[in-house]
Amino acid sequence: xxxxSVNKHQPVYQMPTNPAxxxxxxxxxxxxxxxxxxxxxxxxxxLKWGLLPLALILINAVVSLTGxxxxxxxxxxxxxxxxxxxxxxxxxxxxxxQLAQYKPMFEKFQYEIDNRQILMKLNQKEGxxxxxxxxxxxxxxxxxxxxxxxxxxxxxxxxxxxxSEHDIKVFERILKQKELLKV
Numbered sequence: 001x002x003x004x005s006v007n008k009h010q011p012v013y014q015m016p017t018n019p020a021x022x023x024x025x026x027x028x029x030x031x032x033x034x035x036x037x038x039x040x041x042x043x044x045x046x047l048k049w050g051l052l053p054l055a056l057i058l059i060n061a062v063v064s065l066t067g068x069x070x071x072x073x074x075x076x077x078x079x080x081x082x083x084x085x086x087x088x089x090x091x092x093x094x095x096x097x098q099l100a101q102y103k104p105m106f107e108k109f110q111y112e113i114d115n116r117q118i119l120m121k122l123n124q125k126e127g128x129x130x131x132x133x134x135x136x137x138x139x140x141x142x143x144x145x146x147x148x149x150x151x152x153x154x155x156x157x158x159x160x161x162x163x164s165e166h167d168i169k170v171f172e173r174i175l176k177q178k179e180l181l182k183v
Contacts, residue, residue: 021114022171024161028108029154031097037146037154038093045151053078096152105153111161113171118147118155130155138180145171147180 060074096102109127112119118135121127130149137148144158162168175181 021112021119022167022174023163024111024113024157024167025163026108026110027158027161029106029156031106033156034097034106034154035090035093037156038096038152039090041148041154042089042093042151053082093152111155111157113174115174115177132178132180135178135180138175138178140172140181145175145181 056078057075060071064070064072097106107122109120109122112121115132117132118130119127120130134149135147135155136150139146143160144156147155147157149155157171159168162171172181
């Protein structure tokens, strides 16, 4: 392996910034907030599957009322199955908070947001860029904006990390332009 000489006068490259970008204060997503957001999004996306246990209960009720096959165990089985399914997903989301590969999701970032990208900066020299195409959905919560990247990945931007009301309005306008926030 060749040795690379280090030049003290070589410039250190910083992350590109846009002077018109919305800048936020540093913020780290708390693990409890993450679990809450992940479960809410999961339940919202799985709502149609909630009809399956309901249909099974109704079918069993009809069969029981006609006297064809009275059975109360199906109610217990459906209830236990639903609870175990939800518990499985809670454990998955709690596990994500403990894995080393997901630790970057819970680090303190300063965000710089413009029409092209979301720049997530750990410090002045380190960070990552997220293109708007990577964001699947977004919504405005009672205390934050939530940008959904995938089933278990979110960017949570509380109103308190924005520096002014003007920054919040500019960010909201960007979200509306990207059709992530319903008008």
